[in-house]
Amino acid sequence: MDQLIQVLIIGLANGLIFALVALGYTLVYGIIELINFAHGDVFMLGSMLAFGLIAPVASGGLGVFSITAATPVPLMVVQIVATLLICMIVMAFLNVSIERVAYRPLRHAPKLAPLISAIGMSFVLQNVGLVFGGAYQRTIEPIFPTDNLLAPLGITEIVITPAQVFVAVVTVPLLILLTWFVGRTRQGRAMRATAQDPDTAGLMGVDVNRTIALTFLIGGALAGAAGVVQILYNNYTVWNLGFRFGLNSFTAAVLGGIGNLQGAVLGALVIGEINALSDFYLSTNWTQAIVFGVLIGILVFKPTGLLGQQLADRA
């Protein structure tokens, strides 16, 4: 039983990372009905950048911040925040550029043209990752102490590490911030209007191009943040990381109801659990197949997902 709870906690942590990436998928699909194939690779590049900034030269990084377990905590906090900001900003702009180059010119093309373009873009980004990161995994030494935070409470069978808390500390505020932004601000309303009906939104004075660019900006920023978390929590990155994470996150978005923000988060947590359970009880060989199976199952049996649609009322 304790083992099960442990597995579930691990699943939760990864699920939160999936959630950040899943939001990028669901936001973009909600607004332009495009499955942004390349989004997972933006996340991968975010993690590569984070690796470059954080990892000491000895580990193969650029040594900009050189965070290790020995770094004093206040300095570490500052450096992590700086890394987060840098990665979020860079990935945000990367995402906007990708939209400008690969998707916007195809906005009136047959529906499948942008999808194919996204696939092409995904390959391009993967190869960029290959060039900068090499063919093999890049790893760093764990930075956070590994003590069990539940120990003072007398619980020793179940472990919650500072790293897991860190994941929550970064992701949860971002999720809340995003929900507030989309629900309460003018730009957020513009996004929702454009998702419902771009032409009418345009007639009502919404700058559709800028709104779409903003959506990609936000998605990219979230992916960048997720990349940082990935390095600091899972301690590794590799050029084809985007494919696996992309699959999980996209399935999460569909599971929750594509276009629905809360659904994406919920779906991501579920997929995180499925991943953990499958990895532990079956074998990592089968996990991908299971997630794909879930994806196919939802699309065939309940394409509107668990929470239905929210951003746009389109199937």
Added chain:
Amino acid sequence: MSTLQPLALPPTLLTGTLQDSALLVKARDVTKRFGGLTAVNSVDFDIPRGSIVSLIGPNGAGKTTFFNMITGYYVPTAGSITFDDQPIVTTRGNRVRSLKPHQVTALGIGRTFQNIRLFGTMSALDNVRVGLNVHLKSHWWDSVFRSPGMLREEQAAVEECMALLKLVELDRRAETWARNLPYGDQRRLEIARALATRPKLVLLDEPTAGMNSSETRQMTDFIQRLRGELGLTVLLIEHDMRVVMGISDRVTVLDYGEVIAEGAPAEVRANPRVVEAYLGRGAAGGA
């Protein structure tokens, strides 16, 4: 198109007889709701064999929705529709079941569209040939091996389709892409394509839209020939009152999804409710 031209058509198009007074279409209590909106409300509707019936009403009255239910494109929320004594829509308890559109077409209902929906990058002949597909017997393996049976069938099919193109006077443009044809030709091509499905009933959705008076007269002559020489039954959605009054045996008027009048053209025209529906309250009493 002149009515003096003799008609040479494959005999397969002559269906039904004018003396048969049974109903070709019997619709009872047909209702269609989209979410909270009732588009068609408890409509009873009959089409006698060999008649030309017009369905009229202001925009939004539910005419095309009703068309779509007869052809199986929409499943009604309630009601039943029978065609040629065969059920298209049946209600069992709470569940309404409808045939799929291609099954309805196989039974013998052909249609045209309000906004022309031809297969633009296929030739006129190929467009018509698609209509005939439903009656072809060859299977996919016949296509793979080009069996003699399939080749014979294709030959006969081309002849039948060319005859139809000749009927609508498009035989000289058989190889032209549908979207390169002028508007009037496209409308006639759509009818030829509908006729290729060997229908007993043809649904024409605003066939004279966008036509001037001489073209309209030609179209109405043509529709009468469909009934007179091919023995088809015709259901028309029309806005042009001259057409409606001119060739209909029977007119049904819909407004807000309900039948507000039904009968011979002259009586319907004089019906104050009908005038009111079209022209608004206060205009009743005018013609």
Added chain:
Amino acid sequence: MSSATRTIGSGPGAWLVYVGSTLAAMPGRYVAALREHRVRTLGLTLLFILIALYPVIGHYVLADFSRNVFPLPFPDDTVATFMTIFAIMAIGLNIVAGFAGLLDLGYVAFYAIGAYTAAFLASPHFGALGINLTFLGNVGPGAAGIHLPYWLVAVIAVIVVATAGALLGAPTLRLRGDYLAIVTLGFGEIVPLFFKNLSSVTFSLTLGPIAIHIANENWTGGVQGINPIDPPFLPWLNLVFDARSGPLAVYLGLFLLSLAIIVARNLERSRMGRAWGAIREDETAAEMMGVNTVRTKLLAFALGASFAGVAGSFQASYLGASTSDFFDFTISILVLIMVILGGIGNIWGAVLGAFALTYVDKTLLPYIGQRIGDVAPSLPNPAEYNFLIFGVILVLMMRFRPQGFLPSRQREAELSVGGLAEAEREIGAPLDLDNVSVAPPGQQETGHDARDVEVPGEARDL
């Protein structure tokens, strides 16, 4: 669409008579074509002769030259064989995506199933599981495992793959274009995973008197794969068409490719081809004209998949081995690029795209890499970044020439810049509702399956 004006008899002999008369008429047609389009006919004749002679020229002349005088980027026997293999697949995917307009991102699954069919039915693999059956195979007496001749394996592969395609398509073809793409992508990932993981199957189940115990059985060979696989052979002339047979295997590949082209052409010119075109142009109108769209799309999917079955079985028999690592998503995309690049909807475009891309990927890029490596070893090797190049090609193609280089006239009209402008003018034919306000905004029903919602402007898919 000219129809044959000769009389066609009936009965079983009639088909042979038809084939015979078609062949007999060909010289006459060739002469007529020479008269009408002299340059084009001569050019094509030259091209076909070159292709027919290439396997011999490449194997003997070019290989010698390359070894002894100066290395040339010519496709060797293996690459040439793979050019035919990929061309067969491209034709198949062209049926699914080009004729019927269904985007399949998991085509590699059918390729894998074809390959493993050959692996199961023509190798010692099942001997370890106690199954031994030899029927017309080219092996010695008492050989372990199942051994069937290649032509039989190919036929069975077609049946198996077509069935798999039908099973996959049945629940999924009603999904919208992009969702269908993702589902097929998933299938393309799951199938190879099964082949990889079922190499060590341990399963235990006890239900009352029923007890099933499977301990570490190797069903699919896993990452090591299954080998050796019997190559195709011709008994009377004692010929074997494997990787060591030089130009022989290339000729077998060309033969299979010719069959594929003929079948695809026949389908294109039949009621199936017209139905597929109608569905691609306007699925709703097609349905209303009596086309059973569900069944027609399913046939496109299954028939298109069967080409990959032939290609896969040939590849496995040719190489003599089949490993799960070989079959991944990049192959699906590679074949898709071949179809897109070569020209959507056009059989010859697909073949051209396959030849060109296989050549570039397997010969030209490695050649350039080697030359660069000879001169400046620190520069990156383009062969390793082939998918970077292909990715850029995809993005650029979608932007500037989505119809490819040799599209069918239909697809050119739909997709070229002028065609897109026309398509925009025609888009706006809404669902046949009297008034948009009849349906709640954004919600349009087909009455049959809300998943396949038709939204204005989406009647045109790639």
